[in-house]
Amino acid sequence: ALSERLSGVLKKIRGWGSLNESNIKDGIRDIKLALLEADVNYKVVKEFVDDVTKEAMGEKVLKSIKPAQQFTKAVYDGLVRILGVGGGELSIKSGGISVLMLVGLQGSGKTTTCVKLARWVEKNYNKKTLLVAADPYRPAAMEQLDLLGSKNGFTVFKKEKMKPPDICREALEYAKEKSFGAAVLDTAGRLEIDEQMMDELTRIKDKVDPHEILLVADAATGQVAVKVAQGFNERLGITGIILSRMDSDARGGAALSMAYITGKAISFIGTGEKVDDFEKFYPDRIASRILD
Amino acid sequence: IFTGKKESTQVLSDIEEILIASDFGIDFTQQIIEQLSKRVVSSNPDEVISELKNIIKEKMVIDSEISSNHPDSSHDLSREMNQGSIVAYLMFGVNGTGKTTTCGKLAYKLKNEGKKTLIAAADTHRDAAVEQLAIWSKRANVPIISQYQGSDPGAVVYDACDSARARSVDALIVDTAGRLHNKERLMEELKKIVRILDKKLPEAKLVKLLTVDATTGQNAIAQATQFNEYAGVDGIVLTKLDSSAKGGIACTISGLLKIPILYSGTGEGIEDLADFDVDEYLDILLS
Ligand SMILES: Nc1nc2c(ncn2[C@@H]2O[C@H](COP(=O)(O)OP(=O)(O)OP(=O)(O)O)[C@@H](O)[C@H]2O)c(=O)[nH]1
Numbered sequence: 001a002l003s004e005r006l007s008g009v010l011k012k013i014r015g016w017g018s019l020n021e022s023n024i025k026d027g028i029r030d031i032k033l034a035l036l037e038a039d040v041n042y043k044v045v046k047e048f049v050d051d052v053t054k055e056a057m058g059e060k061v062l063k064s065i066k067p068a069q070q071f072t073k074a075v076y077d078g079l080v081r082i083l084g085v086g087g088g089e090l091s092i093k094s095g096g097i098s099v100l101m102l103v104g105l106q107g108s109g110k111t112t113t114c115v116k117l118a119r120w121v122e123k124n125y126n127k128k129t130l131l132v133a134a135d136p137y138r139p140a141a142m143e144q145l146d147l148l149g150s151k152n153g154f155t156v157f158k159k160e161k162m163k164p165p166d167i168c169r170e171a172l173e174y175a176k177e178k179s180f181g182a183a184v185l186d187t188a189g190r191l192e193i194d195e196q197m198m199d200e201l202t203r204i205k206d207k208v209d210p211h212e213i214l215l216v217a218d219a220a221t222g223q224v225a226v227k228v229a230q231g232f233n234e235r236l237g238i239t240g241i242i243l244s245r246m247d248s249d250a251r252g253g254a255a256l257s258m259a260y261i262t263g264k265a266i267s268f269i270g271t272g273e274k275v276d277d278f279e280k281f282y283p284d285r286i287a288s289r290i291l292d
Numbered sequence: 293i294f295t296g297k298k299e300s301t302q303v304l305s306d307i308e309e310i311l312i313a314s315d316f317g318i319d320f321t322q323q324i325i326e327q328l329s330k331r332v333v334s335s336n337p338d339e340v341i342s343e344l345k346n347i348i349k350e351k352m353v354i355d356s357e358i359s360s361n362h363p364d365s366s367h368d369l370s371r372e373m374n375q376g377s378i379v380a381y382l383m384f385g386v387n388g389t390g391k392t393t394t395c396g397k398l399a400y401k402l403k404n405e406g407k408k409t410l411i412a413a414a415d416t417h418r419d420a421a422v423e424q425l426a427i428w429s430k431r432a433n434v435p436i437i438s439q440y441q442g443s444d445p446g447a448v449v450y451d452a453c454d455s456a457r458a459r460s461v462d463a464l465i466v467d468t469a470g471r472l473h474n475k476e477r478l479m480e481e482l483k484k485i486v487r488i489l490d491k492k493l494p495e496a497k498l499v500k501l502l503t504v505d506a507t508t509g510q511n512a513i514a515q516a517t518q519f520n521e522y523a524g525v526d527g528i529v530l531t532k533l534d535s536s537a538k539g540g541i542a543c544t545i546s547g548l549l550k551i552p553i554l555y556s557g558t559g560e561g562i563e564d565l566a567d568f569d570v571d572e573y574l575d576i577l578l579s
C-alpha cells in the first residue's frame with residue numbers, strides 16, 4: 001500500500017527545512033504510480049501531480065510531520081478539490097418540469113440510474129417524476145425501464161415507432177398535462193466517437209432543454225475515461241457525472257480523470273442494482289479510495 | 293514517462309505511453325519494455341515494433357486448442373460438434389459487459405456455420421433480461437429455453453441441458469446475470485451453474501467465456517482472477533472494441549492468468565463478433 005511505500009521513504013528523510021525536489025522525489029514517483037494503478041488517466045496523473053508539486057514546493061515542513069507525508073496530504077487535498085464540492089445538488093426548479101437527461105457509454109448503468117435518480121428527486125425535492133424511455137434501439141430497453149419503473153411506483157412514458165427527440169418532446173407534453181414536476185430521460189448507450197448518435201443527443205437537448213445532463217460512467221472505467229468525458233462534455237455540456245457500480249472493488253481513478261478534464265463535479269454514485277443503492281458523492285471518500 | 297531510465301530511446305518511451313494509454317497497466321508494460329530494451333539492437337521503429345509484437349504475443353496465451361490462433365482453432369470445436377458432441381458455451385462477467393448481446397451474436401455465428409444451436413436464458417434476475425435475449429434468439433433464428441423472472445437460474449440450466457440432449461443440438465449457449473466479482477453469493481451462484489452443466493452434460497465440451505469490456509481499467513484483472521477462481525475461465529470475449537478504448541487489459545489478463553482471448557465484440561449488430569486475431573489487434577494498437 002502507498003502508506004507502506006511512503007514509510008520506507010520517510011525513514012530516509014530527517015530534518016529537512018522545507019519541501020523540495022529531493023526530499024519528495026520518491027514520494028512523487030510513488031504517488032504517480034499509485035494513481036496510475038487506480039486507473040487515473042496518465043496525462044491527468046502527470047499534470048495533476050506536477051500542479052500539486054509546484055504548489056507544495058517551498059512550503060515549510062510542518063512540525064511533527066515528515067516531508068513525504070506532508071506531500072501526500074497535499075495530493076489528497078488536491079484530489080478532493082478536483083473531485084468537486086460534494087454531490088447531491090440538482091437543478092430542480094420550483095415551477096414547471098425539471099428535465100434530467102442521462103447519457104453515457106453502452107452498459108454504463110443509465111436505465112437503472114434513471115429509476116434511482118427519480119426516486120432521489122421524489123424523496124428530496126418532492127416532485128412527481130416521470131420516467132422517459134428514450135432508447136428505442138437496445139432490445140427490450142423500454143421494457144426494462146417499464147418493469148423497473150412500474151414496480152417502484154413510477155409512470156414510464158414509452159412511444160413505439162418514434163425517434164428519441166420526438167419521444168422526449170411528447171413526454172414533456174404528457175408531463176405538463178399530468179402535472180409532473182420532473183422528468184428523467186433514459187437514452188441509449190452510445191460511443192462518444194459515433195457522430196450520428198452524438199447528434200441525436202444534441203437534437204434531444206435542443207427539443208427539451210434539460211436542466212441537468214448527467215454522464216453515467218462505470219467506476220471501473222480505464223484510461224479512456226478522459227476521452228469519453230471530454231467527448232460528451234464538448235458535444236453537450238454535461239452538468240455532472242454519476243459513477244455507477246461503486247460497490248465493486250474498483251479504485252475509481254476514472255472519477256478524477258473525468259472531473260479534471262470537464263471541470264464538472266461528480267454528483268452521485270450507484271452502489272448496487274436496487275433503486276435505493278444510490279448516494280450523494282463524497283470527494284474525500286473516493287480520494288482515500290484512489291490513493292489507498 | 294515513468295521509467296525514468298536516462299538511456300531509454302524516444303521510441304521506447306513512446307511505446308510505454310501507448311501501452312499505458314491502452315490499459316496494459318504499469319506492471320505488464322514495465323515487463324514488456326524491459327524485455328524490449330534488452331532484445332532490441334537497432335532504433336529502427338519498424339524493427340522495434342515488430343519485436344514488441346513478438347514479446348506481447350509470447351506473454352499472452354495464443355495457442356489454446358479452442359483459440360482462433362491455433363491452426364485448428366475453433367475448427368476443433370467445430371469438428372467436435374460435427375462428430376456429434378455438444379459444445380456448451382457459458383457466458384459470464386460483470387454487469388453491462390455485453391454478455392446477452394454476445395450470446396445473440398455467437399448463436400447467429402454458429403447457426404450460420406450449420407450448427408444446431410440452442411440458447412438458455414439463465415439470467416432470471418434482471419428486468420427484461422429474458423425478453424432481451426428472446427429478441428436476439430429470434431434474430432439468430434435459434435430456439436430459446438427460459439423461465440419467468442425470479443426463478444432459479446440453476447433450474448433454467450437444468451432444463452436447457454435436458455433440452456439440448458433431447459434435441460441433439462451441436463451448441464448450447466447459456467446467458468447468465470451480470471455479477472460483480474466481489475459479491476461472494478453471486479460468485480457462488482455461478483459456481484453452482486458450472487456444477488450443474490458438468491453434472492447434466494458430462495459428455496459436452498464446456499467452454500467458459502468471460503466477457504471483458506474494452507473500456508475497463510485495471511479492475512478487470514481482479515474480475516478475471518475471481519471468475520477464474522470460482523468458475524474457471526477458458527476464454528475471454530473482449531467486447532466494445534469499436535469504442536475509443538484499446539482493451540489492453542485483456543492482453544494483460546491473458547499474460548497474467550494464461551487465458552486466451554477467443555472473440556472480440558466490435559459493435560451492437562448481430563454480425564459484430566469475430567474470432568480474436570491477435571496480429572490484427574496489435575497492428576491496430578500500434579499503428
Ligand atoms: N452492482 C451494480 N450493478 C449496477 C449498478 N448500476 C447498474 N448496474 C447493473 O449494470 C447492468 C447495466 O445496467 P443498465 O442500467 O442496463 O445500463 P445502461 O447504461 O442502461 O445500458 P445500455 O442501455 O445498454 O447502454 C445491469 O445489470 C444493472 O443491474 C450499480 O451501481 N451496481
Ligand SMILES: Nc1nc2c(ncn2[C@@H]2O[C@H](COP(=O)(O)OP(=O)(O)OP(=O)(O)O)[C@@H](O)[C@H]2O)c(=O)[nH]1
Binds near residue numbers: 106388418503
Ligand atoms: N459498441 C458496442 N456495444 C456493445 C458491444 N457488445 C454489447 N454492447 C452494448 O452494451 C450494452 C450492454 O450489453 P448487454 O448484452 O445487455 O450486456 P450484459 O453483460 O448482458 O448486461 P447485464 O446482463 O445487465 O449484466 C448494450 O447496449 C449492447 O448493445 C460491442 O461489442 N460494441
Ligand SMILES: [Mg+2]
Binds near residue numbers: 110138
Ligand atoms: Mg439502458
Ligand SMILES: [Mg+2]
Binds near residue numbers: 391415
Ligand atoms: Mg445480460
